[in-house]
Amino acid sequence: MVPLIVPHTSKIILIGATSVIGSSVLRIFPNQVIPVINRHNKHARNQKAFYVNLEDNEALRSFLDTQSPDVLIYAHAVCHVAKCENNPEWAWHINVHCLKKLLSFLPFKTRMVYISSDHVFGHDGVYQEKDKPCPISTYGRTRVKAEKYVLERSGALVIRTSLAIGPSLDKRKGHWDWLRYRSQKKLPVTIVKDEYRSAVWADDLAKRIMDLAKSSVCGIRHIPAASLVSRPELARFLIKKMKLPLNFNLTTRAQKNAPLLGRIELQTLYKDEFAQPLPAIIK
Numbered sequence: 001m002v003p004l005i006v007p008h009t010s011k012i013i014l015i016g017a018t019s020v021i022g023s024s025v026l027r028i029f030p031n032q033v034i035p036v037i038n039r040h041n042k043h044a045r046n047q048k049a050f051y052v053n054l055e056d057n058e059a060l061r062s063f064l065d066t067q068s069p070d071v072l073i074y075a076h077a078v079c080h081v082a083k084c085e086n087n088p089e090w091a092w093h094i095n096v097h098c099l100k101k102l103l104s105f106l107p108f109k110t111r112m113v114y115i116s117s118d119h120v121f122g123h124d125g126v127y128q129e130k131d132k133p134c135p136i137s138t139y140g141r142t143r144v145k146a147e148k149y150v151l152e153r154s155g156a157l158v159i160r161t162s163l164a165i166g167p168s169l170d171k172r173k174g175h176w177d178w179l180r181y182r183s184q185k186k187l188p189v190t191i192v193k194d195e196y197r198s199a200v201w202a203d204d205l206a207k208r209i210m211d212l213a214k215s216s217v218c219g220i221r222h223i224p225a226a227s228l229v230s231r232p233e234l235a236r237f238l239i240k241k242m243k244l245p246l247n248f249n250l251t252t253r254a255q256k257n258a259p260l261l262g263r264i265e266l267q268t269l270y271k272d273e274f275a276q277p278l279p280a281i282i283k
Contacts, residue, residue: 012213013069015102016076017049020164020174021115024206025073032210033073036063041170054098061105068107071213074099074150075115077143079173082258084139095142100149112156113213118198120144120160124263129160129220129270137259151219158220159209162266165238165281166202174202179238179246189248191235192256196263198225199234200278212274222266226280237282 016022017035026035035049052063054076077095078084084091099114106112120143121127122136133144150156167176182189200223208223232250239246253260268275 010070010214011067012071012073013067014073014075015054016074016115018169018173019075019077019079019115020166020168020176020202021161021205021209022073022075023169023173024164024166024202025075025209026169028203028206029210034067034069037169038076054102055093057101057105060102064102064105064107064110069110071111071113072106073113073115073209073213074102077117077146079117079139081119081137081139081260082256084142085137085258088138091138091142092145095139096145096149099146103149103153106153111213112150112153113209114147114150114156114158115209116147116158116160117143118160118162118264118266119261120147121264122259122261126265126267127222128267129222136261147220155218157212157218159212160220160222160266161205161209162198162200162223162225162264163234164202164205165199165234175234176238176242179235179244180242183239183242183244183246189235189246190251191231191248192253192260193230193232193250194252195231195261196228196265197231197234197261198227198264198266199229199281200225201281204278208274208278215274217274221270221274222268224265224267224275224277226277227282228263228265229280229282233282 012033014033015036017026017037037049039051039053053059078091119140120133122134135141147158168174171177
């Protein structure tokens with residue numbers, strides 16, 4: 001049994017509250033986390049949150065000094081694989097250099113919890129925490145480097161997740177919002193047929209992340225899912241669930257202009273209460 005180390009009254013800062021995972025953490029634990037939203041986000045202006053320019057070193061340093069959190073959950077990143085591939089300098093700046101600056105400003109007492117991705121792996125396979133990263137994209141490589149910086153900090157935790165499904169705070173991120181948006185705009189939808197992921201509901205993921213964040217677990221932890229799902233199977237399920245008047249076309253990874261994942265499954269070495277696979281989206 002891993003003991004909890006963070007009491008209910010502790011100050012938990014959430015950076016990346018508009019991401020799919022961050023949105024779920026905020027929705028489920030509104031009284032336990034203090035959300036931080038990038039001040040340039042025009043689509044989340046009515047939220048009760050701190051608006052901080054995460055690229056402004058002085059603003060970020062002042063915010064962290066003033067708030068002095070007990071835990072910082074970092075769910076902020078550019079996750080669009082094609083955009084990262086087309087603009088690698090921008091991807092490295094946001095996903096790595098800004099994070100490195102934040103770590104240098106973070107109070108010594110603060111427990112750092114970094115939400116990473118299965119994109120640190122890129123070749124078909126089943127991966128545990130001991131397996132060496134093998135990214136195939138710029139996005140994946142930025143994740144690997146960011147993890148390295150986080151793990152240099154004492155007591156830090158890197159949580160690798162797979163595909164999180166759910167709405168985002170600004171209604172602009174993730175597979176759920178993408179399908180809804182394309183449907184509303186009557187735009188075509190193309191799904192990659194040879195990609196398989198450990199897709200999980202973002203709300204289930206948020207609960208596991210908060211449990212881990214409050215625990216004494218450090219290092220790297222994977223959050224596994226009960227089963228893999230193909231992208232077409234997932235799209236059909238979500239379209240039906242959201243009652244969208246939407247059809248889609250199929251393509252392959254080879255036909256896309258960005259290096260996409262194939263068949264990637266996260267598993268874990270551990271046997272504690274945090275190691276139980278999350279429920280599959282399609283049962």
